[in-house]
Amino acid sequence: MLSVPVLIALTMLAVAASLTFLRLAKGPTLPDRVIAIDLIGVLLVCILVVMAGITALQAFLDVAMVVALISFVGTVAYAQYIEREGS
């Protein structure tokens, strides 16, 4: 049941992810790129949640939770690295 709002939402999420990838490629400093990676993780979680809504499968929500966890740990690790080494 791929309704119209779901299609529009998936398109918008894909556009947002491409804009964020542009910032990831451009980003003048390292913190910019870390922010872009963090936002890509959040957008991936959003897409997984929408997929869980479409397919009514719980597994997508479990995967979304794991992606959120890993993304947070990765962001914290990058921040520690920046603070120690400088951008």
Added chain:
Amino acid sequence: MIEWLSGGLIIAGATLALLAGVGVLRMPDVFTRMQASTKASTLGLGCLLAAVALRNPEVSFVVRAASIGAFMLLTTAVAAHIIARAAARSGAPIWKGTLVDERPRHITGPDTK
């Protein structure tokens, strides 16, 4: 009724996520980019989770959606704070139009603005 409500919530959440993407691309420096990204993505994900929980009103879905929402509400703020501190300490450039720069001088130097 539920269908309309969840469709509206999905559109609202996706719009907020799109605004986060546009903000990250268009904002002038690290700190403004970060506030665009974190606030919009948290509220957007909250709307999407509410839509999914409305569409599948079973205990397992609602509990998982609520736990993801609570986890993201907690960790997004912490991650934004840590990145902001790291960026400030590593002397990231700040936008020229900034009116108040509260970072201490010994970190930013006299003329990073």
